[in-house]
Amino acid sequence: MKYEIILFDVDDTLFDFSLSEKKALHKAFVEFGLPTGLAEYEDNYKEISKVLWRDLEQGLTTLSELRVERFRRLFLTQELEINADTFSSVYLGYLGKETHLVQGAVKLCENLVSCRLAVITNGFRDVQTSRIGRSPLCNTFEQIIISEEAGFQKPEKGIFDYAFSKLQVTDKAKVLIVGDSLTSDIQGGINYGIDTCWFNPNIKENNIGIKPTYEIRKLPYLINIVLKMES
Structure with missing residues (x-):
């Protein structure tokens, strides 16, 4: 894997x-x-x-x-x-009561049960925990890392330090961040030295020089990236 x-x-x-x-x-x-x-x-x-x-x-x-x-x-x-x-x-x-999911989110997480899944989000603790807790993904994540609690926000390295400490992980090669924001998620991952996957369903043009490791249009496409065997 x-x-x-x-x-x-x-x-x-x-x-x-x-x-x-x-x-x-x-x-x-x-x-x-x-x-x-x-x-x-x-x-x-x-x-x-x-x-x-x-x-x-x-x-x-x-x-x-x-x-x-x-x-x-x-x-x-x-x-x-x-x-x-x-x-x-x-x-x-x-x-905090709005729990609308992107198409394919539940199926994706179900197909990644062999992985450790976590959330890393810029936002308000009460809002994000409420939304996740009320959603079909309520029991999906090992850790929910929220910038308000961490004291840092993406793309700062501090929030990734906080996440890695919570997850007790040291091998960056085994970690992938997935997000829609080039300047927050992807730049944050690059800064921290982990691989990145840009979720770009609307086919936005990337003209700011931030280069993700992968780019996908639909969430299920992530499955092959994550589960593919080392060559």
């Missing part, structure tokens, strides 16, 4: 984050008396959120700051008198 330990990203790798985010945002806006809020503000919110998550990867902000700042900026831009901290708490509460 080529790899013994698989580190999975969560959002947009095993879980359909776009759908989960959309549903949680809609419910939060409805609770705050804005039933059309998703349609009106989603694009602006995503632009703001994308910038802040990139800042997080680059160490320019913290997760606790990001939690509220994305909504503070949105409400300021849209001239909405809503408390960003309160709205964030409501949104994250709904998000």
Whole structure:
């Protein structure tokens, strides 16, 4: 077997984050008396959120700051008198209940029972543990490594040190990280010296010079990569 330990990203790798985010945002806006809020503000919110998550990867902000700042900026831009901290708490509460999986996720994990599976994710502990715990993958992972607990986020080496310590593994050649983000998952794996697999279902162009070990369009394609015998 080529790899013994698989580190999975969560959002947009095993879980359909776009759908989960959309549903949680809609419910939060409805609770705050804005039933059309998703349609009106989603694009602006995503632009703001994308910038802040990139800042997080680059160490320019913290997760606790990001939690509220994305909504503070949105409400300021849209001239909405809503408390960003309160709205964030409501949104994250709904998000923790959204468990939509990417097609093929359950079957993939079932076919990798001979491997040690773990999660390594940038995000909020309560949200991620709730989503995984409520999903069909609830008993799948040996460890759930979350940046809020680790004190580091991908692509920082610290979160991988934390993961390797939790998993009690030292042989990097036996570990593969799988994720959808070139700058977070793939760059993080490269920085740490482990093989990487870029999950790219939408066939995005890679024009930033980050070169994954493998690239797949569908999750089941990972099975042959992971289980292939050493030549």
